[in-house]
Amino acid sequence: MRWRRNEILQIVVFSIFLGCSLAAIGEKAEPIVKVLDSLVHVMLKLTGYVMLFAPLTVFAAISGLIAERGLGVMVSAGIFMGEFYLTLGMLWAILIGLSTVIVGPCISRLTKAIFEPALLAFTTSSSEAAFPGTLDKLEKFGVSSKIASFVLPIGYSFNLVGSMAYCSFATVFIAQACNVHLSMGEQITMLLILMLTSKGMAGVPRASMVVIAATLNQFNIPEAGLILLMASTRSSIWVAPPPT
Numbered sequence: 001m002r003w004r005r006n007e008i009l010q011i012v013v014f015s016i017f018l019g020c021s022l023a024a025i026g027e028k029a030e031p032i033v034k035v036l037d038s039l040v041h042v043m044l045k046l047t048g049y050v051m052l053f054a055p056l057t058v059f060a061a062i063s064g065l066i067a068e069r070g071l072g073v074m075v076s077a078g079i080f081m082g083e084f085y086l087t088l089g090m091l092w093a094i095l096i097g098l099s100t101v102i103v104g105p106c107i108s109r110l111t112k113a114i115f116e117p118a119l120l121a122f123t124t125s126s127s128e129a130a131f132p133g134t135l136d137k138l139e140k141f142g143v144s145s146k147i148a149s150f151v152l153p154i155g156y157s158f159n160l161v162g163s164m165a166y167c168s169f170a171t172v173f174i175a176q177a178c179n180v181h182l183s184m185g186e187q188i189t190m191l192l193i194l195m196l197t198s199k200g201m202a203g204v205p206r207a208s209m210v211v212i213a214a215t216l217n218q219f220n221i222p223e224a225g226l227i228l229l230m231a232s233t234r235s236s237i238w239v240a241p242p243p244t
Contacts, residue, residue: 190219
């Protein structure tokens with residue numbers, strides 16, 4: 001029953017223990033690891049095929065929603081995206097400011113160096129596409145190849161601050177659209193859950209939708225509200241830590 005209710009937190013905990021167990025037994029686990037890796041690639045490809053039909057389904061769903069509730073729905077979605085990008089801008093300003101204090105003025109040169117990969121990630125809706133370019137820019141900036149190769153993948157897997165922020169925004173937005181009241185305690189609980197479930201999120205378009213869907217179920221928010229996000233959800237936003 002828990003699997004049917006999409007309670008992702010239990011799945012994450014199980015996955016952590018499974019990963020630790022596979023790592024502990026070493027070479028004996030290689031067949032299972034290969035199968036799981038192949039399964040991940042199959043599911044990503046399957047998701048890609050499904051998303052090919054997404055524009056048609058989203059157009060139909062949003063058309064019906066506008067016909068039923070008016071253009072005010074799109075205005076609300078625009079406000080949602082505007083507030084989210086404003087939050088991302090504030091987040092970047094805080095990160096760059098703190099990095100300047102800790103690392104020094106060279107952080108401005110680093111910001112300029114990674115601007116091109118960051119723009120690529122934004123336009124392609126995939127931080128994975130920007131990984132090689134980011135790694136190359138860091139090495140040219142003067143970061144040791146070993147350090148960059150170690151720190152950057154960790155940032156991609158565990159420092160998904162932007163993804164967590166988007167999932168939080170999206171979940172609260174859907175709750176408000178569906179007239180579901182969330183108390184302050186529930187919102188804090190949601191934030192803590194997303195801090196865990198967003199770890200390891202794939203840096204590919206709409207990967208955040210899986211986490212959002214599971215989070216909605218945790219708080220009894222109608223999953224049908226995901227339709228409101230399909231037109232605007234393009235990526236899981238990644239914010240990388242400055243290399244040290």
